Structures are given as C-alpha cells and as structure tokens.
Amino acid sequence: MIERLKIGQDTVESKGFLFDYLYSYLLRFAKRNKILFSENLEIPNDLLIDFSLMLETSLQDLLEDCYEEPTHKQRSKFPTRYQKINLRDKLYVVDYRKDIVGKIAYRIDALINRVKELS
C-alpha cells in the first residue's frame, strides 16, 4: 500500500483512509505515467498538473456518489464540524469530523490545493 506521497520537497502522510480511498486512482496514475512506487509514490514536477486533475476527478467521483447536503439544523447545531469545498464551480459543505465521506473529501481538497501551490 502507498503510505506517503512525495510532491516536490513535500511529503504527504495521512492517517490511513485517504490513501485507502485514493489507492486505485494513484495506482492507475502511476502505471499510466510509468512511475515506480512502493510505500512512497513520488510525483515528478512535470506531472503535477495532471496529478491535480486526477485528484479533482477522484473528489468529484466521491461527491457525485456520496455527497449529502447537510440540513440547516445540522449546520447550526454543529457549526465547527463543517468545511466548504469548491470543486469545478460547485460548492459542497462536508462534515469533516464525523462523516467518512466528508473526512476523505476534505483531505483530497487540501491535497489539491497543496499540489496547485507547487505546480
């Protein structure tokens, strides 16, 4: 399994479930671009934009299949549990503490922003 991503000088590690979800996307990305990997997957600088697009696709797949808009009551009762995600001109509000979909989505979004900063 992939345990960390190396992006430029950055190393990205996460507590398990992010890479569990992303594994099939990362595998295909690595195979398509002929990148050798083991526990570490290193993304070459010239592939950062492609990598970012792949992450966006993985996030869109997740949200299209699993996203549920929180109710106003949920958001006002637990205001600190939610984070906003902007993806391809659409706004999503995810519970990044208690909902596994929200946890993964928030992490992928953070990763996309990090990759975009580096590319």
Add this chain to the structure above:
Amino acid sequence: MDAWKVLDEANLGDVLRKNINHLTAVDDFIKRKGVSPAVLKNELKGLSSHQDDFLKGLEISNKGNTLDLFPKIKMDDLPLSQDGSVMGRYVNGVLEVNGNTQVAGKWDYIVKADGEILVGRKHSFMSQGSDVLAAGEVKFSNGKLVDINNLSGHYIPNPGDTFNFLRVFKSTGVDVSNATLSIYKGGGDIFSQVPPSATKRVLYE
C-alpha cells in the same frame, strides 16, 4: 494471579496473554481499584482490536495518571484552520471563559502536551498544529461538563487514544464526575459510551 483468568476468559490472543506488562497491569489494577474481574473481562471482549491500547491505559492508571505518560496525538497532514477562536481555558480545573461567553452547548477542546486545556472553535487553530494529549468536543449543561468526545477533523483520535481522555482531564484537575465519555470510530460511528453511572467507568479513570 487474577489477570491470567481475566485475559484467558476474554479469549485474548497468545501475544496479548504473553505480554507480562499487560498481565501485571491488569493484576495491579484489579487489586488497586477493587474492580470486579468480570467487569474487566466483559469490557475486554467488546474492544476488538483495541485491547492493547486499553491495557496500556490501565498501566498508565496504575502509575498515577501523570501527564507525561499519556501518548501524544499528532495532527493529520492538513492545513491549519484560520477561522477558529479560543473562547476559554481551564485554570486549576476551573473553566475561565472570555468576556460574557455563556458556558453551554458544544465546544471544541484540545489538551496540550503540558496539560493546558483550551476550549473554542477548531482544534488546529487552538493547537497551531502541535501534538496534543486529547482533542474533540465537550458539551456543557447548566455550567457542568456533561460529555467529552474524540471528534476532531484534524487529529482524528482513534478509540485507543480516547480510552485515556477521562484520565487526561482528571489529571489536570477537571471535574468529570458528570461527564459521559463518547468514543467514536474513524468512520464516525459510535464505538462506545462510558456514562458516569456505568459499572465499567472505573476502568476509564
């Protein structure tokens, strides 16, 4: 030795039963707290893959719940929240809030490595990314602390970490006698609850 019987009847694996530290911890705990072996055995059976962390918690309890014994929890690889706030802190076990803030409802909290407890909004803002002893949400009712949980999007304390949270709060002088410990799994489902009146409560303090 009672510990052999407890661990054996809880159908723990060989590795666990051969761990002399765990055996000693269970035996000491039974003697020191006067806990019923049956209560301990039942709890162990329900802990699935977290038995090892639970028994380490008993070891810490036997050693007096000193702050530097508790495991530190690292923040996940995420950016710090910018929209948080610190609304209060515990000083000598008493919650001191900023201004006229009313002590009611759910707040976020962190327990820093030095034992300082901050309450407010957003864990990573309050901690600035440093390791913590505990993180999650606290609930107050009529000014009393009534619930402590492990829901943090940046720290994600697992059930094994969370077994110690009552001990951590108590060791800093906070009154947890009215507080339920609510332990959530990584997927967001409840793993276990330890209310003040539960027979098993003694195993978590």
